[in-house]
Each structure stands twice: as C-alpha cells, then as structure tokens.
Amino acid sequence: MSEPPALPRRAEDLERLEIELLLEGVFRRYGFDFREYAQASLKRRLWRRVYAEHLETIAQLLDRLLHDPRCMERLLLDLSINVTAMFRDPSFYVALREKVVPLLRTYPFTRIWAAGCSTGEEVYSLAIVLQEEDLYEKTRIYATDINEAVLERARTGVFPLDKMQQYTQNYINAGGQRSFSEYYVAAYDSAQFSRSLVDNVVFAQHNLAMDRSFNEFNLILCRNVMIYFDKALQDRVHALFYESLETFGVLALGHKESINFTAFADRYEELDSNERIYRKVA
Numbered sequence: 001m002s003e004p005p006a007l008p009r010r011a012e013d014l015e016r017l018e019i020e021l022l023l024e025g026v027f028r029r030y031g032f033d034f035r036e037y038a039q040a041s042l043k044r045r046l047w048r049r050v051y052a053e054h055l056e057t058i059a060q061l062l063d064r065l066l067h068d069p070r071c072m073e074r075l076l077l078d079l080s081i082n083v084t085a086m087f088r089d090p091s092f093y094v095a096l097r098e099k100v101v102p103l104l105r106t107y108p109f110t111r112i113w114a115a116g117c118s119t120g121e122e123v124y125s126l127a128i129v130l131q132e133e134d135l136y137e138k139t140r141i142y143a144t145d146i147n148e149a150v151l152e153r154a155r156t157g158v159f160p161l162d163k164m165q166q167y168t169q170n171y172i173n174a175g176g177q178r179s180f181s182e183y184y185v186a187a188y189d190s191a192q193f194s195r196s197l198v199d200n201v202v203f204a205q206h207n208l209a210m211d212r213s214f215n216e217f218n219l220i221l222c223r224n225v226m227i228y229f230d231k232a233l234q235d236r237v238h239a240l241f242y243e244s245l246e247t248f249g250v251l252a253l254g255h256k257e258s259i260n261f262t263a264f265a266d267r268y269e270e271l272d273s274n275e276r277i278y279r280k281v282a
Helices: 009-030 039-052 058-067 069-079 090-104 121-132 148-156 161-173 231-244
Strands: 110-115 139-145 158-160 184-187 190-193 201-205 217-222 245-253 268-272 277-280
Touching: 009 039, 009 058, 009 069, 039 058, 039 069, 058 069, 069 148, 090 121, 090 161, 090 217, 090 245, 090 268, 090 277, 110 121, 121 139, 121 161, 139 148, 148 201, 158 161, 161 184, 161 190, 217 231, 231 245
Parallel strands: 110 139, 110 217, 139 201, 217 245
Antiparallel strands: 158 190, 184 190, 245 277, 268 277
C-alpha cells in the first residue's frame, strides 16, 4: 500500500480538513459513517483510492465520490476490513470448542452474531465447528458486514483453491474432527464449500458505527474489527454488544482487543483471557 506523502504542519492541517469534509460528505450522501475510524489507517486507505483514481488530492476524491456512486463502491472496498482466513487463530477455535460449546449445549436454540464477517471465512469456520459438535441444527447465525459486495462473496462460499492448504492446517490445529476436504468441492482454481454450511445463516448488511441491535444473542463474535475504530466508536460498539447479549451470553473478540477500560468491564467474566472470550454476568 502506498504511504501518504509527508506534509509540513500547515499542509497537514489542510489534509485533516479535507478528510473531515470527505467523511462528512460520504455520510450525508451515502449514509456510511467512517468519522470515528482510526485516523492513521483511514488516511492510508483514502490516499490509496486517490492514487487509484489518478487524482492528486483528497478534495478531488470527495468531488468524484459525490458525483460517481461507482467510485463510492470502490472506496467502500478500500475502507472495509477484509483481512480474514478460515480458522484464523486456531487456538481460538480450540477454546470455542472447549469453553463455549458446552454453554451453547444448555440452550434449546442458539442465536449467534458474526459481526464484521467480511467475505465469510469465519462464518464457514464457525458452521463447521457447530456441525461437528452437533449444534448446527439448533442454531441460527446472523452474519453481518457494512459492505454488501463482500457479503455477496460470503454467500457464494467460493474461496481460492490455493488457500486450502493453509486452511487445512488451520483446521487441524483448531481441533478439526474430519478431513477438511469433505467440506468443499474443488473446481478449477476455486473451492466451493457445501451449501449445508449456510442453511442456517442469514447474511445481512449492518453498520456497527450507526445501526442498532436487531436481536438477542447467546454468542457474539467480532474479532479483529474494533482495532480499526477510535476509542469513541469502540465504546459505542461495546454498548451495542452488551445490549445485544442475553445474560450469560458470550462475547468473543480478537487477540488485540479487550473489554478492559470499557464501561462494561465489570459486567463480564473471563472464560479465556488469552483468546479474549468473555461471558456476560450482569
């Protein structure tokens, strides 16, 4: 990714103003709110779109965004966080099997929210775990993301075939109980995953920065998403998740994320401190 140009102080102030105007314009024109995203990452992604559009300034990008919805679609792909893999962080899935699955077994039916699901690798990984633990048939998974384009990719369940070696190793390290190849069919350079894995999945657009709770859940997974938000937006999302979890529901975050220093820290107990898995108790 190209780094934004180094600027003197006055130019930095102008750049900051341009970014603020762009984010406000995107919000008013399209309804996407990126105003509380972490600034360093946001700036890099905006400049990448400036270069890709063969423009010279953030202000020029704003002008194009306001008049060309297709440019907005391209920017949305830049700003959406789509770094993912099947059974990413295998130790998390080991902890999920050992410490969360027994809790899910106590419910007659479970609702799970995979927030910020991107292209769906985590959703399919979760579905595989639930199938192997004989929980899938009594589970509904709500997989959401801000970006409809990546949701459409998630719905298809088609992933690059050259990723399967890595995903197979992740699956084995995550405590997989079968041959990973049982879950997909190879065709040319792609792997098509079994449609049975998404029979109980609802894919839907949801913006963590703006949208409200839409159900009550037994488990919420939002891993490696909030690291891209500033503190104010992180606090908003923590409040959203707390509101959305039923009492004794479980919240799973990424390795670099935590409920520490939030208003809800004393309302959870740690199920696994290393894997950032928490249970709502108050």
